[in-house]
Amino acid sequence: MSTRTAPIVPVETREHYLNVDYGVKSWLLTTDHKRIAILYLASITLFFFVGGFFAVLIRLELLTPQGDLFQAETYNKLFTMHGVMMIFFFLIPSVPAVLGNFLVPMMIGARDLAFPRINLLSWYVYMIGATLTFAAVVAGGVDTGWTFYTPYSSTYSNGNVILAGVGIFITGFSSILTGLNFIVTIHKMRAPGLTWFRLPLFIWAHYATSIIMILGTPVIAITLVLLVLERGFHIGIFDPALGGDPVLFQHLFWFYSHPAVYIMILPGMGVISELISCFSRKYVFGYHFVAFSSLAIAVISFLVWGHHMFVSSQSVYAGMIFSILSFLVAVPSAIKVFNWTATLYKGSISYQAPMLYAFGFIGLFTIGGLTGMFLAAIGLDVHVHDTYFIVAHFHYIMVGGAVMAYLGGIHFWWPKMTGRMYPEGWARFSALVVFIGFHLTFFPQFILGYLGMPRRYHAYPEEFQVLNVMSSAGASILGVGYLIPMIYLIWSLKYGPIASANPWGATGLEWQTPSPPPTVNFTETPIVTEEPYHYSIREIKVV
């Protein structure tokens, strides 16, 4: 890649995408992918803390075996809204809509995404969906669980299922639009010389994610439409009393929602590849294997949905097929972990905050991935299905994996996005606190799950209390771990040291332009002549 750098002008005087216009209108009507990324960043942070607030209340209730802090109905609404907020309004948009939006054009040397106005539209669609879903919370909440299983959701629940369903339905389109934009951009707008195998792995991961977004999201949209029609007009798709099939809903729901897990984790894997290689100054070991494993995951992830239904009365042989396919999807993830580890070998490793997040990711994702084997092993899943084992497993993947990667990425590209450095010491400290708090919160849940504590229980037998108290205590540490970055990152916007164009000495086109970048990203179109991650070939200047 080109190592040309633009002349450094002090951030206050140089015009860049942030200071080009301060008006509210200039933000709400912007078509600049970087500004839209910032809009997304603000929105999803809001929903992360809303979802987190629900989690705090859940953990408080579970301190005691009796359901004494909240009514059962309230508790059910809390875990439902925690799941809905975190999954649909934080995790799914997190890395793609914030980091992807900001970086996909910059990493490929483009001026913007292929469809800048569609990009803005996707944010508005997201906000409309989020507002409707949030309205459902304010109007009394939803108590179906984020999975909306029928016939409970379609017939028996008293919650605002229709409003929440419509909100999620609408938000889905923002995913589809973002995926579409990424695919077209990556195909058509790469800088001269930037061949497919010179693309950063972040781009490969986003390409794979976009495929899932485009192919999977319409299915959840259809499912939610059917659910809303069933609830509103009793059309008899899912309710057996009306001639429907409740298990059909689960098939449709998981056909999207299992691949959606990979919408959450694949972009995070892309982030980790960038971090590991930058902070060990090495090529990503086995670049092609890491790139193609993303595509393999995207394809196989569509064929494993039935592993959510091993005890749902699905046939024994269908269970077998879904079991073996679920095992197969684990192999490309294992390949990635081994390659990241091998990337460290004979590297020049520095322990800056983003790298600590990456180490944390490897640790948590490895455990999350391996405990997935317990669930793919069909005879064992029968026992742990719908227990806290599941809760622990998917939090290791989605919070341990996806959120660690997201935070690592936010730290890594924060200087590029804002032009400011954050306080390094606090950042390292918070990475450590999150890692420790995370284990304390979720590791006890594996034990609880194998003991047999079902998930979504408002009250539970007394012998489960000690582990639940441990989990709640850990959650308070984890919560602090998330609040610290929130504080110092906001602080850094005004008081942080001015960031240089390339504070980490990273390769990658996004570092070849000033921080924050000008609205046009690159004053001259970069020309790419090298493989990515050429750290060990020659020194890259920290500028």
Place this chain on the structure above:
Amino acid sequence: MFSSFPLFPEAASKVARQVDHLYFFLIAVTVFFSLLIGCLVIFFAIKYRRRSEVELPEPITGSIKLETLWTAVPLVLVMVMFVWGASVYFTISRPPDDAMQIYVVGKQWMWKLQHPGGQREINELHLALNRAVKLTMASEDVIHSFYVPAFRVKADVVPGRYTSTWFKPDKVGTYHLFCAEYCGTKHSGMIGQVIVMEPAQYQIWLSGGSSEGPLSARGEKLFQSLACNTCHRADGKGRGPVLAGIFGKPVSLQTGQKVIVDEAYIRESILNPTAKVVEGYQPVMPTFQGLISEEGLMQIIAYIQSLGLPGATINAQPGDSQPVTSERQGPRK
């Protein structure tokens, strides 16, 4: 408050121990790979820490040998896990032939259980030691899931169909029964106990129950009160097929297909009679949807099942309130 603090669940059946063995194997694999990755990351991170800002590490791009190794090893390992998991699952999904039939109805928010001898329980299930039990389950409203951690089995209870599971307790004790599928407001209150007793104690418990006779007798009463016997006559002259001895046997349908007369088929034929009409009969039977409860359906099934037994007639002798024995179940094929 912290009087008991278990870290591992009791195992009260052979299947439970089989599941545990698989669990231990998976834990071993997990610990091995977590330690491997963890130690390598820490070791590399320390050994190859950056010593100078200008150092240039050796350019290494990859190794086909290593890639092959760490593709093949996980692949082989997961295939072992798959086969092991699948074989345990086969055991879980195949009840032994001599299993005693117990009928379970889940509804918001309780479990209703019926023993073949007519004993009925709510949120409690009494079982005899070393006696296999097969549950046939239905739901009156939403999806529930019957879960006994000590047996390591769980099966969703789905409205509109029968699901089943089985277990053979081999340890006396009282175990948790949970609803594992979220079913609404009092989901966490839909719990109960499974009480495994010595056979002698169990006999005492049985004799203390039911005054209404066995399940099949109750099914027979229902059969008559719904006037099923006006068409399903024993002499074969009715408008409906003779029911004696058909349970577990194949019958030919109008469409030329064959179906096995099992619980699901009988249930469907009562609620939606025209769906699968037996060859040679007219689709004249009205639906009984709304006229019969899930429990009533199970009683009628038990009755029809009892008609296949030697000595049973369409006018089965009432008063047969003997405790459950294996003959009650009859051979099921």
